[in-house]
Amino acid sequence: MTVNILKRKWHKVTAVISFILILLVFAFSLFVNSHWSPILAKKLKEVVATSSGGLYNVDFSSAELRILRGSIVFYNITLKPDTAVYNSKKKLHLAPNNLVELHIKRLTLSHIHPLKLYFKKKLDIGEVIINNPEVHISYQLNHTKDTVLKDNRTTWQKISKSLRSIHVGNIIMGDIKFRYDDYSGNKLAISELKEMNVSAHELLIDSTTQKDKSRMLYCKEIIAELNNYTFKTANGLYSGKIDHIKLSTLKSQLNIEGLTLKPINAEDFFAKSHKDKFTMHIDSVQLNHFDFLSYHKYRTLNASNLLLKNGAIEIFSNPNHFKPPTDRVATFPNIGIYKINANMKIDTAFINQINITYTEFNAKSNKTGSIYFNHTSGRVLNLTTNPVALQKNNVSSVQLTSYFMNRGKFNLQMSFNLTDDDKTFDYKGSLGPMDLKIVNSATVPLTMVKMTSGTLKQFDFDIHANKNKATGKITLLYNNAKVALLKIDTVSDNLKQRAFASLYANIFILKRNNPDIEGGPPRSVFVNFERESDFPFFKYIWQTLLSGIKPSIGLDKKTQDATVEMTNQQAIYQQNRKVKKEQRLRKRAERRKKREEKKLAAGN
Secondary structure, three states: OHHHHHHHHHHHHHHHHHHHHHHHHHHHHHHHHHHHHHHHHHHHHHHHHHHOOOOEEEEOOEEEEEOOOOEEEEEEEEEEEOHHHHHHHHHOOOOOOEEEEEEEEEEEEEEEOHHHHHHHOEEEEEEEEEEOOEEEEEEOOOOOOOOOOOOOOOHHHHHOOOOOEEEEEEEEEEEEEEEEEEOOOOOOEEEEEEEEEEEEEEEEEOOOOOOOOOOEOOEEEEEEEEEEEEEEOOOOOEEEEEEEEEEEOOOOEEEEEEEEEEEOOHHHHHHHOOOOEEEEEEEEEEEEOOOHHHHHHHOEEEEEEEEEEEEEEEEEOOOOOOOOOOOHHHHOHHHHHHHHOOEEEEEEEEEEEEEEEEEEEEOOOOEEEEEEEEEEEEEEEEEEOOHHHHHHOOEEEEEEEEEEOOOEEEEEEEEEEOOOOOOOEEEEEEEOOEEHHHHHHHHHHHHOEEEEEEEEEEEEEEEEEOOOEEEEEEEEEEEEEEEEEEEEOOOOOOEEEOHHHHHHHHHHHOOOOEOOOOOOOOOEEEEEEEOOOOOOHHHHHHHHHHHHHHHHOOOOHHHHHHHHHHHHHHHHHHHHHHHHHHHHHHHHHHHHHHHHHHHHHHHO
């Protein structure tokens, strides 16, 4: 009996104590909400104002402190620049290149330590979750390097009177709406991003990290990810898509997956442009040791290497034969690199397994032909427009290995002078053994010549060129070369063989072997080719090589002139035969008519 009474009393005492504790916690929560939230809000506003030099102001509609959960929730946060402060800094050449506006519907701070903030002046937060933020950044180039500020204190030094340290374990931002206005060009360029997520880890501002260069914005790591990004070029001729982008500041690495660039339909494209049409898809693009902060602040693109892996590039030559009024030297790589309009320095660009296709339409045959460079791999050194880097080394070199028409192994070395006014460059290479009939998919539609037999043993070239002319040596080794010359069949619109011309070419023009006899000295041709102003870069290279290939197989100038003369004589002969045939047919018709008239007269 006594035991039961004691049990009942103990239960009552426990219940009363629990109820009192709940009331105390509730009362304490109300007290904290009414006192601590304003204190924290004040501290945050002070931190933002002091750390930005008065450039930014932060505000929010309300804040809610949840003691039991150890969290604070802010609603409708806005971060805006003070335009008066910005303009005054701009006059002093101290304004930043980027201005940020931010709106957040809901921001949650979890695992906070208010007592540590109050008694130790340490802002310690376990996690920050930002829901549906809207970020608007405006870029205007005010300076290209860090300006010397009168107040050159670190962020920690600026806030040290109010706070000893700021620590945030994780910052998570999901489903970001991002707008970027770029005022650096001739007209405003606007970029808008969706499906963007950003996370930051171990943010720490204190005396130990104030000059820690391994951190980005005082964070151990910032990861930004973007999915399904689509865009259009300024001229409206191309649309693009990127499946996934990921930036890691800890690794200093930018990864792009599924980069695609497509032109509008061919008819509209060539109606609006006199340029060649490009299509591109790259599975993977990786930029290592990427200095994101320099790019964000000054548009300087610095990286140790660039990796392009698995993809295809297709080029379709513009069929509209338009001769531009200006020199097309702008198509040279050592000029085109400056069109990127960025201060760039990439030590090495690696290319791995890229298929390249060049297609051209021939109006004479009314057909298209293509040449292929499959499984292209290699590297490009010193890819730069940086003035300081160019003073040390002004030459960019290229080494590539490919398979021509997916058969013959093709090695190519190129070098470009990036500062020379004459735009000098060199290229040398070799093409390994292959069956010459493989090239018919290109030669038949483009040159109306069909290789009926032949084996390429080796093709070597070594050319030195500038924007005006190219000189060098070409050696083409082959066996048993035979061709068929083609013409349009006016009935079927297909190509058919020109029997007499093919026979003449194989007997009197074409040199079937090089060397002429086995073991003999090979023929080499020294070229001296002058570039026409309307020749773009790749046409210039091809025409230079062709000027050496033709005499190698027997089509030197003398032979070409003789061939033209023979062709003209044959054309005259064919025309004379046609005229004589028409005359015979006309005379036959006249005789037939006279006979019929005589019969009619005799009958009467």
